[in-house]
Amino acid sequence: MTETTAPATLPMTMVEMIKVAKDYPPKVTALSDISLSIPRGEFLFLIGMSGAGKTTLLKLIAAMEQPTRGLIEVAGCDITKLKGRSLALQRRRIGMAYQDFKLLTEQTVAYNIAIAMEVAYRKPQEIHTTVRDLLEQLQLADKHDTPAGELSRGEQQRVTLARAVANDPELLLIDEPTGNLDTTTTVRVMELLRRRHTAGATLIIATHDPAIYQGSPHRTLELHRGRLHTLNPGTDPQIGKGEQA
Amino acid sequence: MNFWLAVFRQLGRNLRQTWTSQLMTLITVSLSVLIFSFFYLIYCNMLSAGGRLGNDLRLIVYLEEEPGPEMQEQLRRRITDFERVEKIRFISPEQALDLFAGQLGQNRDLLTDVPSDFLPPSMEVTPLKNLRGLHQVSLLADFLDTLPGTIKVQYGQEWVERFYAFTRLLSIIVLLSGTLLVLTATFMVSYTIRLTILGREDEIELLRLVGATNGYIRTPFLLEGVLQGCMGSALGLGSLYLLFQWTLNHFSGPSILNIFSLTFLSLPILAIIIGTAMALCGIASHISMRRALRI
Ligand SMILES: Nc1ncnc2c1ncn2[C@@H]1O[C@H](COP(=O)(O)OP(=O)(O)OP(=O)(O)O)[C@@H](O)[C@H]1O
Ligand SMILES: [Mg+2]
Helix, strand or coil: CCCCCCCCCHHHEEEEEEEEEEEECCCEEEEEEEEEEEECCCEEEEEECCCCCHHHHHHHHCCCCCCCEEEEEECCEEHHHCCHHHHHHHHHCEEEECCCCCCCCCCEHHHHHHHHHHCCCCCHHHHHHHHHHHHHHCCCHHHCCCEHHHCCHHHHHHHHHHHHHHCCCCEEEEECCCCCCCHHHHHHHHHHHHHHHHCCCEEEEEECCHHHHCCCCCEEEEEECCEEEEEECCCCCCCCCCCCC | CHHHHHHHHHHHHHHHHCHHHHHHHHHHHHHHHHHHHHHHHHHHHHHHHHHHHHCCCCEEEEECCCCCHHHHHHHHHHHHHHCCEEEEEEECHHHHHHHHHHHHHHHHHHHCCCCCCCCCCEEEEEECCCHHHHHHHHHHHHHHHHCCCEEEEECCHHHHHHHHHHHHHHHHHHHHHHHHHHHHHHHHHHHHHHHHHHHCHHHHHHHHHCCCCHHHHHHHHHHHHHHHHHHHHHHHHHHHHHHHHHHHHHCCCCCCHHHHCCCCCCHHHHHHHHHHHHHHHHHHHHHHHHHHCCC
16 A cells, blocks of 8 residues: 655655554544655645545644654654644644634634734735735625624635635645535635645645546545545646745 | 734734723732732831831930949940840939930029939940830840849830831731732732633634744733733832822821821832732733643
8 A cells, every 4th residue: 555665855745644544532543544645736636525534634734633653744844743833833834724614703804814924923014915815816805804703604715715825835735615615706716726836835625526626637536434545646747846846 | 023013913902802801900910019018118117217216215224323434344245245235325423414404404503402413323225226126125124124233224115015016017917918919919810811811712723723833822921911910010009109199298297297207119119019010920821821721
């Protein structure tokens, strides 16, 4: 099952997972024996039935959960060993759009997006323009000062996406980006993500919406009962076209 | 620089979100500082008043007969062996009569026919001018009574004892209210900060996820505590000052207060009180963070 060849040259590899397993006590095995190498600049789809372990895999990469077994390296760092300040710095390089949104329902939409930039000490002016720009692109311009709790689910989904991309992360983990969206809005969201990809970001999108992964040239992996299968090896010309390439 | 900008923005949000409990804490802190510094102010003024009154405090020891130079030396040694004193002075019957005549002023003619040894010889002992000296006065008096040749020891006995008891009571009150200050301030501050943290648990969780450092998350809470301590104690001391001024204005003129000639707490003392309150509140917020943020 081990797909890894020689130890990957770090700068070119964004995510390296070797024989990773995740159990949730007492007896849920969410992932078992996952080995996966994602080059910098790849656009990857992760699909699978509900409960297959997609979110768990993304959480492991984002260092929100610790693997039960195995090794995970993200951008050359063993994430199981990160602590304190270096963990914080690592997380700023990763943007994640959460399946459960994780919005502060009493805070404005603008603050919910800005928070990711504030922790990185971006300048207030820069934060302001970026937030406006993102809201514009996601057709939420009139919601700038609305409390996030008052939005519809489709709108909240886009806010969480905007927060994920706001700080220009190298790695984007997008969990279920289009679950609550109509076709037109889905297209807009995918356009935004594609622009990020073109700009050099590595993308992993977990979804069960065939509309966005079927017929795409990108590598598509399927999770089934905690194991990984390649559904489409991809003919992606973008692989490796990262900042450091 | 950007760190502090972010921290202050965060602090502002915290204060705005929980301003009612912030206000309660501020009032509690300032009240306890007010109570403590009120008693401390009285205590300080009592001490200096005691010092001033102590200037007039002397023990007069009436002797059977006038001691010769050798005897004087011996008495001196025995007294200073027992207790350090400010001064010992021997007064012969003639000197005593002169002093008395001086006190009579125009009526000194009354004394023309009085024999020069009309008044007994005496010894005047001035105790050290501090609180311990005052406390020792009665012990000293008892001791002087046992010296050979002593007829009687005279001093403002009751006054001294009352003054001493009062000052000691006051020092206990100062200590108690100081403890109260420490307890209430730390308790209230750590309570409000806990409240703030609990009210913002989701946000703190999210901050961690998007890569906020521990310093970024904790510093606002720490500042919140320090700010509470600073503002609370300044407010408390400010109201004490107003109270003090009011008292001065309303009780000026010929009254008992003039003996005391009241003074306010000195600047270094004020700075120490404010600094202590800030440190305490900072520690309090640190404690509640340790609990609530699972550092
Ligand atoms: N915190 C947790 N504690 C215990 N079990 C968990 C936890 N999180 C996930 N699981 C379990 O792990 C398995 C994988 O869950 P995961 O959320 O990764 O699935 P998913 O592929 O994202 O599903 P969906 O498409 O519905 O989002 C599930 O069986 C789930 O019940
Ligand atoms: Mg999921």
